Structures are given as C-alpha cells and as structure tokens.
Amino acid sequence: MEGPDSGGDPAPPAPSHAGADRDWILDRLTTAVWIYDVDHSRVVWANAAALEVWNAGSLAELAARNLKADMSPAVARRLRQYQTDFLGYDASFTERWTLYPRGVPRRLEVRLSGVKLQDGRMAMFCEARDEARMQPEAIRSADALLHTKLMISLHDLDGRTLYCNPAARASFDSPQQDLPARFLHRRDYLRMMEQIHSLAEVSLIAEVVTATGLRWHELTVRSCHDPVSGRPSILVSETDVTELKEAEALAQSRAHHDPLTGLPNRLAMPARFNAMVRRAEQRGARIGVLFIDLDQFKAINDTLGHLHGDGVLMEVARRLQELRLGEDTVIRLGGDEFLFLAMEGAEEAGRIEILARRILERLAMPVHGERRKLMVTPSVGIACFPHHGTNAQLLMQRADLAMYEAKAGGRNQYRMFDESMRNQREEELQLLSDLREALRCGHILPHYQPRYSPTAQRAIAVEALARWNHPERGLILPSEFIPISEKSGLINQIGATILEQAVRQRCEWARQGLDVSVSINVSQRQLCDLDFAGMVQRVLEDHGCDPKRLELEITETLLIESNPVVSANLAKIRELGIRLAIDDFGTGYSNIARLNEMSVDCIKIDRGLMQGLPRNEEIVRLVIAMCNFMQVTIVAEGIETLEMAEWAQRNGCHELQGYFYSAPVSAEEVECLIQGQVAAAGSGRRRHPATSGRAVVHG
Incomplete structure (x- = not known):
C-alpha cells in the first residue's frame, strides 16, 4: 500500500477536532490510529503508534508519501468501496491487512470507519492492532481474500449477510443486501436452500441483482458454521459468467434463426410449436400450420441473380411478419419455403383460411430485372392442430402435401390437407421406389x-x-x-x-x-x-x-x-x-x-x-x-x-x-x-x- 517517499502534493488539512490536547492523548495510545485521505491516497494524520507502524520519522514525512504509487488495483477498488459505504450506510469494517512501509510487510487487524475532513470529504479512520503472531497461512489467506476476483460471502440460515470479501462487496447492491434479495427469481433461492439442507453443497447458475445491474453468476454454496458465533451458516462463492451466458445465448440465437431474414429457422420450429400447443389447449383453440412455397423462385435466382433472390426472400419475410397477430410465428424453413403458425381461437372461426387468402394477396409481387420481369406467387398448404395431427413433424408433412396439391392445381392458391392427399403421397413413394428399381434393372x-x-x-x-x-x-x-x-x-x-x-x-x-x-x-x-x-x-x-x-x-x-x-x-x-x-x-x-x-x-x-x-x-x-x-x-x-x-x-x-x-x-x-x-x-x-x-x- 506504500510506495517510495515522494514530495507530491501538499497534504490536506487535518480534521478540526485534532487539537493539541487531543493529539497528546492519542499519542499516548499504544493502538496505532491514523486518518487516510482516500481521494488523494495519503495519510493526513497519525498518532505515534501509527508512525511506528508506518516506519515514519514524523507526520510530515508520512503525509508526504504518495501511497497510490505501488497500490494494487484490487486495493484501490476496495478503498473506494469503503468510502461509498461510509457515506451511504455509516458502515464500519474489521479486516486483516498487510501494509508494506518502506517495503517491509506489517500484518495488522484494522478497524475501518468513516470520518469527515474539514472540507467535507469522507476519509477513513483506521485503528490497527499488530497481528505479528498470526500463522503465515492465515496471513496469506486473508491477503488472497482481499485480492481475488472470486466473490466470497458468509450468511446465516435466514440469508442475513455476515461477511463479504472485497469482490463480493463490490458486487452486492449494499452492505445490508441479504442473500434472498440477491436472486432475481426467488424460485432459484428456494431451490438452492432446499438442496443445501439435503446435500450440504450445491452448484447453480442464476440471474442475480448486483450493484451494476442484473448479471449471471455461477454459485457454489456450502454448509458451514460462523467462526465468530458458531451458528450454522452458508458460505457462497460466486463467479460472473454473464459473458459466457451471452455468448451461449448468441450462439443459440444464431443456431435457431435464419441469418438472411432474421426469422426463426427449422430448428426453432418444435419449441415454438409446443409453446403454442400449450396455450391452444388451455383456450380450446386450434393451430394452423401453413406451408408456403414461392412459385418459380429458382427462375429468379438463375435469371436475375442471387442478390435479387435474397431481396425477394427478405421482402417475403417482412410481409409475412406484418400478417402476424398475437402468438403467431413465421419460420423460414430454407430456400424459398416458409412456415406460418397461426392461432385460431374459438371466437375466430375461419381465421386460418382468411389468413391463407391474405398471404396469397400479399406475396404476389413483380420482380424486375434488366431484361425481364418475373411474377412471384405463393402456393400454400394447410394442416391444423389437432384435427390433422398433434405432432409438429406430422403436421408439417401434411401441410407440405397440401402445398404440392396447390402447385399441381395451377399455383398461386391454397389447399387444406385431406386424407386423399396422404394416399396420393403413399402412391408417389411407391412409384419412387419402383423408379429406383427400374433404373437399376434397365x-x-x-x-x-x-x-x-x-x-x-x-x-x-x-x-x-x-x-x-x-x-x-x-x-x-x-x-x-x-x-x-x-x-x-x-x-x-x-x-x-x-x-x-x-x-x-x-x-x-x-x-x-x-x-x-x-x-x-x-x-x-x-x-x-x-x-x-x-x-x-x-x-x-x-x-x-x-x-x-x-x-x-x-x-x-x-x-x-x-x-x-x-x-x-x-x-x-x-x-x-x-x-x-x-x-x-x-x-x-x-x-x-x-x-x-x-x-x-x-x-x-x-x-x-x-x-x-x-x-x-x-x-x-x-x-x-x-x-x-x-x-x-x-x-x-x-x-x-x-x-x-x-x-x-x-x-x-x-x-x-x-x-x-x-x-x-x-x-x-x-x-x-x-x-x-x-x-x-x-x-x-x-x-x-x-x-x-x-x-x-x-x-
């Protein structure tokens, strides 16, 4: 915490209550006491015992030292946090610190509290007791707790906070924030406590409330005892995994969304469909699965180029999105194929077929090239939950069959699935099997x-x-x-x-x-x-x-x-x-x-x-x-x-x-x-x- 002696800026004035009589009394104390100006990183007052601790010949010499010169970032952040807590909560702390006056380590137990300087700024009042007899392991563990980025906190079984290391305190919304308030979703806290009682140790990832906003933390929680009171407690160590969660969410989004149109893709379809099914069953509604294929789209790509084709697909996606209501979902399956999942409540009878007609109207568009004009039209096949099936894959297959019927009927129209289409599909599959055999046999x-x-x-x-x-x-x-x-x-x-x-x-x-x-x-x-x-x-x-x-x-x-x-x-x-x-x-x-x-x-x-x-x-x-x-x-x-x-x-x-x-x-x-x-x-x-x-x- 101390660097080489330096003249630096003149020391700020001592507090007004540090008069000569009082200084004489404080100098007689064997406890080292000093006042530290957090803003300027200097000691502004110290008694005789403190000068001995700091290995300083006089107060003027000590006050001239710039203690920030060799201060670690972790210590600097911790001191700023102290200052904030002194101002906001009139807090005080007792911690073990190691000072390095003139490069010699000095191990102390220090009580820290706030005191105002003459100009009204908040400084830190320090009362130190020598801990020279502490074991090296204890000294090193205390120092590690100060510098580690791992957030460590101790709580009683009611969730009241007993201790926070500097990293945890920087993350906690306030010194009084208890453990239940730490969790955005109370269910995460209750589940954690339930598992602690049965397993004694639990790990989880949860969204937590911190001083910088909502974050994702990985928490490891263990049953233990408070070393001061001996009562049962829980020790929590936390690591911020927000960036990892965001990267996972981004990867998930990219995996489940079409990069060209931004629509959900084929992988996203089952989850979207199942969510709609749960709501449809609660409301007694049905779901229309509308399979949409653009007629002659390949001619656009081949004659006008893929840039024209991509532009058409983005425009189709935009127009379909404009037709969505409430819980409807538009999905791009790939190529020029789209899926429209539409909810039809009991009070909206006929909505699915009305929507199909609107799709035909909205997706009919001319596409101009340098030498020719092409007309894009859709063919739409429809299958409905639960009448035509309850499985997403089955409904897609049946909507696909209906779409091919629409194409066979002349394109730019829609068809509702019926069983005759399935029979025709089975005949096609048999014909395809026979065709493969015919090629093999000449x-x-x-x-x-x-x-x-x-x-x-x-x-x-x-x-x-x-x-x-x-x-x-x-x-x-x-x-x-x-x-x-x-x-x-x-x-x-x-x-x-x-x-x-x-x-x-x-x-x-x-x-x-x-x-x-x-x-x-x-x-x-x-x-x-x-x-x-x-x-x-x-x-x-x-x-x-x-x-x-x-x-x-x-x-x-x-x-x-x-x-x-x-x-x-x-x-x-x-x-x-x-x-x-x-x-x-x-x-x-x-x-x-x-x-x-x-x-x-x-x-x-x-x-x-x-x-x-x-x-x-x-x-x-x-x-x-x-x-x-x-x-x-x-x-x-x-x-x-x-x-x-x-x-x-x-x-x-x-x-x-x-x-x-x-x-x-x-x-x-x-x-x-x-x-x-x-x-x-x-x-x-x-x-x-x-x-x-x-x-x-x-x-």
Missing part, C-alpha cells in the same frame, strides 16, 4: 419419334423420349414419372441412361447404313451438373459417335438464364460439335440476341402454337420469320392432321414431327420405318405422308 428405355423432311420425303432425325416399361403396369409415360424424378433428383440418372442408350442406338443404325440424327431432351438439373458436358463427351467417345449427329434439346428459358454452370456446359457442348435445339419455342421470353450468340442450330415451334391453327396463323408466321432470320432449322411439332402438315410445309418449316407421322415407338419399330423409307427411295417409290395418307407407324 427398365427405363428410349422410344423414338421421327422428324419428317418434306424435301427428302423421309424421316431424317428422331427424338429420343424416355419411357418406363413397368413389369406390372406396362408402359408408363413421362408425364407420370418425370415430375417425381425431378423432385427426387433422379432426373440426372434418367437423362444419362437415355443419352447412353440413344447414342449407342444411333451408332448401331450407322453400322446398318441408316443415316439418322438423334435428338435428346436435357433438363435444367442436368445442365446445372458441373460434369454434364464431360459426361456427354465420354459417352460419345465410348461409342465412337459422330457429335454432328447428336442434338440436345433445351427450353428457351434455360438458354437465356445467367447460370454460369449452365453457360459453361452449353459452351463445351458447342465446342464438341453437338447441335443445339430450342424446344417448345414461342411460349417463353426468348432474347433473339442471346439465341444468336449461342449459335442455336434448330428451333422447334411449340405444339400448342401449331395446334392453334388456323386461329393463330399470324403468330406462327411471325415465329417462322424469326427463325428464318436466325438461319436455323425449323421443326414444327404437334403435327396431327394433313392440313397442319401442308400448312407447315407451305410456310417454310424444314421438318415436321407429330402423331400424323408417328407416335414415339421402340427402336425396332422406328428402324423398320426408316429402312422402309430407304428401300422405297431406292426403288424410286417416294411417298409423302401428307399426300398419301395417315402415319406410316403408330405406337
């Missing part, structure tokens, strides 16, 4: 639909289309199994299977002298595969197939999307010499400049446009004019009548495809068709189906 096969050239008067190309030869159900069309293969991710495997078989078949026809190109549809999922172009190249090399006789059909939407993986795959495919065709042209948002940039070889006019003849002749002529401008092969799809075939040929379509010529048939059947045409050409007997009758082959 039951997914290509059928081929010819593309007829009026100029050559024969089929010069075929389109390979996936068919499923089910061992029990027979032939299953793509409309039944392609959607579920897209959802399950099996579409890539199916696409690779059809590609490999079609390339192998094309090579076999070439060996037989049949010159026919093969066109194969490619899905968006396939083009998003980093290795798609590499896989196509390996298939061509394995079978020695001429890449110029292979054509890949993609949708016009895919071609104009800005997905870098798709663009890289398309560029590699063009480098290999493979032809590119745009399927179902005329129904999307094609950018002519982009089509030219990609050097598209063929455009297939959508069957819907062709079947709308003669009503939409002008539109089809405009599409044909665009295709001629790009100097590509024009294929008219969906040709089903002689009139359609003649119109398409007359208006400049290079190839015709449809049921008028042939349905998709097996490789053997289309081979017979092509061989028959070759034979007819060799004998000079050419027949044009558009002038000589119905299709040559029907499947």
